Amino acid sequence: MSAAPPPDLVGEIANHPLFAGLDPKLVRSAASTAQEREFAAGDLLAREGTTADTLLLILRGKVALEVGAADRPTLTVQTVGPGEVVGWSWFVPPFRWRFDARAVKPTRAIVLNGPALRETLSRHPAWGFAFLVRFLPLIAERLENTRIQLLDIHAR
Amino acid sequence: MLADPSPPAAAIDPEPPPLAPIPYVVRSVTTETPDTVTLTIRPSATRRIATPRPGQFNMLYAFGVGESAISVSRATPEGELVHTVRRVGKVTNALAALTPGDTVGVRGPYGRGWPIAEARGGDVVVIAGGLGLPPLRPAVYAILSQRESFGRVEVIYGARSPKDLVYYDEIQTWRRRTDVRFQTTVDAAGRDWYGDVGVVTTRLPDARFDPPKTTAFVCGPEIMMTLSAKALADRGVPRDRIWVSMERNMKCAIGLCGHCQFGPSFVCRDGPVLRFSALEPFLAVKEV
Ligand SMILES: Cc1cc2nc3c(=O)[nH]c(=O)nc-3n(C[C@H](O)[C@H](O)[C@H](O)COP(=O)(O)OP(=O)(O)OC[C@H]3O[C@@H](n4cnc5c(N)ncnc54)[C@H](O)[C@@H]3O)c2cc1C
Numbered sequence A: 001m002s003a004a005p006p007p008d009l010v011g012e013i014a015n016h017p018l019f020a021g022l023d024p025k026l027v028r029s030a031a032s033t034a035q036e037r038e039f040a041a042g043d044l045l046a047r048e049g050t051t052a053d054t055l056l057l058i059l060r061g062k063v064a065l066e067v068g069a070a071d072r073p074t075l076t077v078q079t080v081g082p083g084e085v086v087g088w089s090w091f092v093p094p095f096r097w098r099f100d101a102r103a104v105k106p107t108r109a110i111v112l113n114g115p116a117l118r119e120t121l122s123r124h125p126a127w128g129f130a131f132l133v134r135f136l137p138l139i140a141e142r143l144e145n146t147r148i149q150l151l152d153i154h155a156r
Numbered sequence B: 001m002l003a004d005p006s007p008p009a010a011a012i013d014p015e016p017p018p019l020a021p022i023p024y025v026v027r028s029v030t031t032e033t034p035d036t037v038t039l040t041i042r043p044s045a046t047r048r049i050a051t052p053r054p055g056q057f058n059m060l061y062a063f064g065v066g067e068s069a070i071s072v073s074r075a076t077p078e079g080e081l082v083h084t085v086r087r088v089g090k091v092t093n094a095l096a097a098l099t100p101g102d103t104v105g106v107r108g109p110y111g112r113g114w115p116i117a118e119a120r121g122g123d124v125v126v127i128a129g130g131l132g133l134p135p136l137r138p139a140v141y142a143i144l145s146q147r148e149s150f151g152r153v154e155v156i157y158g159a160r161s162p163k164d165l166v167y168y169d170e171i172q173t174w175r176r177r178t179d180v181r182f183q184t185t186v187d188a189a190g191r192d193w194y195g196d197v198g199v200v201t202t203r204l205p206d207a208r209f210d211p212p213k214t215t216a217f218v219c220g221p222e223i224m225m226t227l228s229a230k231a232l233a234d235r236g237v238p239r240d241r242i243w244v245s246m247e248r249n250m251k252c253a254i255g256l257c258g259h260c261q262f263g264p265s266f267v268c269r270d271g272p273v274l275r276f277s278a279l280e281p282f283l284a285v286k287e288v
């Protein structure tokens, strides 16, 4: 077990919409392997295809989720801001990022350790279930937004 | 600049709209996007149409080509009118090809506009998609000109991409205001765009308003309006306080020919601005 996490970090995780109201012991456990990080505009938070071992809770700033192909310009398909999260690839095999995540402006985020969180959630199924009840709607919402984008609602 | 508040009811010209178009002269043409222009026109002689209310539309006649319903984006007390036109076919191509000094026929104003007075005393959420901003623009100015009569004012404007945003400079001015929150978002963008990306409904969770006391004005493509109205209703905005502006093909624009029928309504006469509660059964969209 690592040293007690700084109380500020515990507080910030506990206040983030993803964790607000969840068991304080789960929050403390997540905080014990987390760190707070600042990203400058243009910094990459995640690179498509690389190992996904983090879950980022955005506290400030804005992050663009980008998709690209060698033969066409990079396209931002969504921006994510304070109170939102980046990353579920840490939870789903093969644990590789599905997109690039790039800070559009100076961004502060709490970086949670994905494998450690997975391990904690699998050891405590009640926490795991409570966490999934929070996490799955975020994934469902992204999926729904992507489907709306595919409808091309601005076409006549 | 707050030049175009909605005129008080007593100031509205009581004359019925003319049946034959009145000639107006094109004063300026501004390119908004690759397929959209904004025309500023003024009466060529002493005759002019009555001052339109926010949300009303005119029939613009491209001589020798035909007529199209086009929303009023601005109307000055001097009778100048601003219309934003997207080229989609014969008439709109002819209108968008007009140059300063050309003549265009105008009849109107037609339809029921945004019920701004009904929104007084509560919060207002305005959601515009693409070319839905022009008909909402006079409503936003009307609200801002009586700012103290409303609670929070949130404006969300979405377009397909940054190059599809209209009134770009004006948006920057609105964004600097502290008494209205203006969010812009696009469905997809390149790295040169520093704003938000995501469909227009993704900005709604960020908007601050008290749902039961909120009136919403929504205009844009039909799917976008349906999804936005549903998202507002899910958030608790009463369905009869959500107003959407419908588009249907028009001919007479005075409730005679039936071309614009939508459900039980004639869009030209009963709309274009209608309550979502009345339209919802006819706006079926497959669950997405
Ligand atoms: C109340 C109202 C307000 C409007 N405001 C504006 C405005 O501010 N600016 C603007 O550019 N347009 C506006 N429109 C739409 C405009 O009237 C039509 O785009 C125009 O009449 C098309 O005529 P056209 O001869 O250029 O195209 P057409 O040759 O008639 O049609 C070309 C293509 O456009 C499609 N189309 C035609 N009319 C519409 C429509 N109403 N909605 C969706 N698709 C259509 C047709 O199906 C066809 O595929 C408004 C329509 C209404 C009813």
Ligand code: FES
Residues within 6 Å of the ligand: B249, B250, B251, B252, B253, B254, B255, B256, B257, B258, B259, B260, B261, B266, B267, B268, B269
């Ligand atoms: S256009 Fe003729 S009834 Fe509406």
